[in-house]
Amino acid sequence: MNWESRLLSEEELNHWYGTESGSDREFEMSSDQANPVATAPGSVPPPKGGTTSELAKALIRQQVATWPMLREAVAGLEEVAFKHFTIKGSDVFAQFNPARIVSTAAKVDAATISQRPCFLCAENLPAEEKGIAFGDRFAILCNPFPVLLDHLVIAAREHTPQAIEGKFGAMLDLAEGLGEDWFVLYNGPRCGASAPDHFHFQACSREGVPLFNDFDFWLERDSKENGFVVSHNYRFNLMACGGADRQQLTDWFARAIAHLAKLTNSEAEPMLNLIVTFERGQWSAFILPRGKHRPACYDAEGDAKLTISPAAIDLAGVVVVPQPDHFARVTAEDLEGIFAEVGLSQDQMNDWLKRIQESEQ
Numbered sequence: 001m002n003w004e005s006r007l008l009s010e011e012e013l014n015h016w017y018g019t020e021s022g023s024d025r026e027f028e029m030s031s032d033q034a035n036p037v038a039t040a041p042g043s044v045p046p047p048k049g050g051t052t053s054e055l056a057k058a059l060i061r062q063q064v065a066t067w068p069m070l071r072e073a074v075a076g077l078e079e080v081a082f083k084h085f086t087i088k089g090s091d092v093f094a095q096f097n098p099a100r101i102v103s104t105a106a107k108v109d110a111a112t113i114s115q116r117p118c119f120l121c122a123e124n125l126p127a128e129e130k131g132i133a134f135g136d137r138f139a140i141l142c143n144p145f146p147v148l149l150d151h152l153v154i155a156a157r158e159h160t161p162q163a164i165e166g167k168f169g170a171m172l173d174l175a176e177g178l179g180e181d182w183f184v185l186y187n188g189p190r191c192g193a194s195a196p197d198h199f200h201f202q203a204c205s206r207e208g209v210p211l212f213n214d215f216d217f218w219l220e221r222d223s224k225e226n227g228f229v230v231s232h233n234y235r236f237n238l239m240a241c242g243g244a245d246r247q248q249l250t251d252w253f254a255r256a257i258a259h260l261a262k263l264t265n266s267e268a269e270p271m272l273n274l275i276v277t278f279e280r281g282q283w284s285a286f287i288l289p290r291g292k293h294r295p296a297c298y299d300a301e302g303d304a305k306l307t308i309s310p311a312a313i314d315l316a317g318v319v320v321v322p323q324p325d326h327f328a329r330v331t332a333e334d335l336e337g338i339f340a341e342v343g344l345s346q347d348q349m350n351d352w353l354k355r356i357q358e359s360e361q
């Protein structure tokens with residue numbers, strides 16, 4: 001099945017618009033599954049020319065109603081257990097999510113990748129999986145292994161490697177299109193992407209994600225000017241940049257990444273995760289630079305072993321722990337250590353900031 005037959009039109013999503021924006025999480029199926037019109041919640045005529053956000057919400061309703069695997073996964077997400085920690089004054093949740101073992105423990109070496117069918121190419125998706133177009137180059141899909149509410153995967157329609165160069169602008173556009181209910185994330189090919197061979201973003205509901213509380217002072221800033229900050233004594237060292245000028249932001253991002261590559265001696269893309277939000281007419285981009293893909297405890301034996309493989313969502317404060325015994329024993333100290341181990345030091349952050357500032361003079 002190619003993308004043309006996977007992608008639903010606005011007309012096909014007509015009956016999946018809800019009466020409320022995203023808050024109606026009731027997906028009760030009637031026995032009349034053959035007729036989605038009859039089972040759609042709040043069937044109201046859609047606004048003319050639905051926004052990306054409205055279309056994505058309609059897609060989620062359609063997919064939950066017609067794709068049993070996704071429906072079970074979304075229902076399962078309501079049952080996951082959490083442990084709450086406070087690390088350096090900010091909230092962190094460990095999430096016991098056994099279904100995520102496929103991603104957390106994914107083998108992403110070149111040999112393994114070359115031998116499996118790509119699970120983001122149109123011809124390999126499950127028959128029930130549908131999407132919506134985002135521009136000419138991307139398809140918005142539902143993630144069948146969700147970590148957060150309304151978890152989307154935005155896949156390139158071409159099988160092309162995970163690399164952010166030339167695509168940060170698309171990430172900004174996606175964040176703008178999805179609006180204030182979502183955040184968009186990118187996991188680098190060596191920093192948590194389980195499909196390093198097929199370019200993709202993800203997007204999730206911001207609901208309950210600690211990063212956005214921690215940085216509300218930044219998200220609610222008044223200035224429309226582009227600007228950036230480096231975190232100090234935060235539980236994970238990151239750089240936030242934002243503003244209302246798309247071109248300035250993409251230029252700034254290219255410069256920041258080039259300096260990060262030099263600082264970390266990276267020949268290809270420096271190791272990183274990215275998070276972008278859009279609200280009140282401006283973007284906020286969080287660059288989460290990495291020193292390491294997986295912490296030492298990932299490969300440890302016995303009681304020292306913790307199968308935790310941090311990517312953007314984990315660093316935003318929802319740490320996925322797929323193994324029950326690991327979930328039982330994980331502590332705040334473990335997570336604080338993991339964040340420090342896979343990130344950059346404050347000295348490296350200051351050095352990075354200085355290089356960017358000097359290049360701007």
Ligand SMILES: [Zn+2]
Pocket residue numbers: 118119120121158159160197198
């Ligand atoms: Zn592919």
